[in-house]
Amino acid sequence: MTIRSGMRRRAGRYSRGRIGGRGAAAALGAVLAAGTLAACSSDPTQEGAGDAGVLNMYLYQKPKTFSPLAPNNGPDQLVMSFIFDSLYGADGSYELTPRLAEAAPEVSDDAKTITVKLRPGLKWSDGKPLTAKDVVFTYTALADPETGSAQSGKFAAVEGAKELADGEADTLEGVTAVDDTTVKITTSRPAAGLPGLIGNTPIIPEHVLGQVPEEGLGDNAFFTKPTVSSGAFTFVQYKTDQYVELAANPNYREPVSIEKVYLKPVTSDVATAQLGTGEMDLVQVAPTDLPTVEAMDGVEVVTAKSPGFNRIAINQSQDRFKDVKVRQAMLHAIDRKGLVDKVLGGAGTVVDSSFYGELAPAGEGYPYDPAKAKSLLAEAGWDASEPVTLSWVPGQRDRDTAATVIQSQLAAAGMKVELEQVQVDALLSSYEDRSFDLALFGGGNYATEPSTVATIDGCDAGYPDGGNISHFCDEELDGLLERADGVSDPAERKALFKQAAEIEQAGVPYLWLYNPDTIWAYRTRLSGFEPSGMPTNELGFWDFANWKLS
């Protein structure tokens, strides 16, 4: 307690402290009053929750920035899906649907030229025309790492992307505006999947950002307060950690009846509670909260199949996991149907590959069969004495439960599993130095553009150069995915992807567990809301024009 070192009591005098005492009390009071007053600044808008025309929606995490150049981050994307529009979106069956574009992209026979026609008469929220030049500007910024873009890898196939990335060119040669409504993209190799890969990126306004230097463009203040946009809603403000306020965009290409949207980042418990009290109108809920929301009055619950997933990466840079029999044995050992039924309350689907819908491999796949798991492990000469660590980031109830179930089921098949709860960055660094054994994680969507599976399975996509955490490698699969990208005929592409899906299923790069259904709960005063199976952070699937509030 050095604080008191300068203090000394003088004995015998204590009666005349009154003025000092009052002064001190007054000072303390003034400090407190100032603090309270300073915080009491009021907001000019005076609409409360529950108003017709005002929608309160749950945001599952706090957003960071509203920049399409930044690394993808779920809550950011969700906000952006309201305020920005993209050339293409996707529908419930994961097919590309035109948004700013007028129709499906025209892909040349050699799959090296892609032409996109924009709808006529598109406008930014400030009334300025939105043209092909904005698309060129956006794609150039995205392809240029100097802007701070984390998306440049997606443009690798575009002609001139390498020159732009290396600083040898200022423009992206392969993306040009033929006229106000026509964008032409040329690629250095066949890339029929390119529209699916880049088509859902938000288009940003050239007339606002065109004069900003490329370097650090992604960190520009515009992206913390995007004043000009093209989505169904315009950005009004982000009251830090409280809510994002949006207003209907009068210049949107369709009339929007909801006047205001508040996106509120709170914990899922609070969101569920607020749905009950009416403070929240629209909430995405975890399967474990399903019984709670189903019991609420005036609340409707809807679900949709989703390509979001939970899966386990197997570190195949370790010799013991290189034998495919070991990986197949693990899939047989885990009762995935049981996990869906018990952990998700039935709200999910067991899957056997990264390919979805029509492309998914047919047949039984890997049914729960502990005996077969045992014999496969024996065939592979598995050393049961050597433990395997299953790492995951705790906090999501279904994953936490799944981890313990999987531990006991793998043990029953003769695999000693130790559970390890880790922080996000510890998990990521274990990916990078390849020190993990098994890692349970969730996310993703390879549905709209199946060729993107290459980024998680490809031999040259090992983390951190790409998303192949498992360090799986199958050249035949790589070849098929590349061939599919060189074919412009949709039917032919589909056939190639189906083949790729079967090879992937047989090779088990990951232990696929299940795709949880997307569950939405909303107050019945909201109508016209269609649940989408797309992950919430995917742009271009909401049909805002149909949403109505009573």
Add this chain to the structure above:
Amino acid sequence: MALYVVRRLLVNVLVFVLISVGIFSLVRLAPGDPVRMMVNPEQMQSGGAAFIEAKRHELGLDRPIVVQYGNWLADAVRGDLGYSYVGHRPVSAVLGERVGPTLQLMGAALVVALVVAIALGVAAAVRRNSAVDYGATVIGLTAVSVPPFFLGIVGIYVFSLKLGWLPSAGMTTPGDGGPLDQLHHLILPGLILAFVTAGPFTRYVRGGLVDELGADYVRTAEAKGAGPVRVVLRHALRNSLIPLITVVMYQIPQMLAGAVVIEQVFAWPGMGQLAVSSIGQHDYPVIVGFALYVAVLVLICNLVADLLYAAVDPRVSLR
């Protein structure tokens, strides 16, 4: 007195620099990498490694820690605490907008806590070993021993969900935000923080007053014919509150810890929420900024405690 303040300020500056070195090194040496956390591995396209490397260079994280500290200090002296990695805004701005909500929460809680503690403490001291005294003891012990997050959850369940009286989270209703609306949102978190804080204060008030009531001057006053109310309120209480002033100042940094928890539970957009989310995201500049803010708060509170003590109690001299 003036000399004392100057000397203390100089010592505080030195302490502050030492703390900054400590915080800076601890934050940087702790495991974790902010850059890696920026990219979801699932979203890695080709060029992920290059992005990570470029970002690390841009943020200066590839330089030796001593150089990083030097650069930081040079900027900090000019009032520039750097940019938040996550929000891309100046740290001082990020912190600045959080001070208000936290002050509001803590200020309101402190006022309520003091009023309650003095009333309860006096009642307990005057009627020692009565039902009131035991009641105050039980309340005080409960306040100290029940974790604030638990009180928060119970509060939300009872007052928001079951009774529907108070909002469950946030500082304002979106789109409203008028003073009454803010007050409505403040009641629940404010009262819980006040309750937690009032516990120890009550014990101090009671203990101090009991001591003073046994002192000679009190007996003298009584002998001179002063009534019991006058004796307690004018004589004994005034003197017994002197140690409380110091306790309150020392308690403020402690209160901030309580506020961190309350802010999390009630989605109150203050410093505490900011600190928790910044730590989760390894947002180094904000973590360092926050820690230094707390350090400054502690140093100021200690200094103010000493000065107030001297001002209130003339027996104390400052050298």
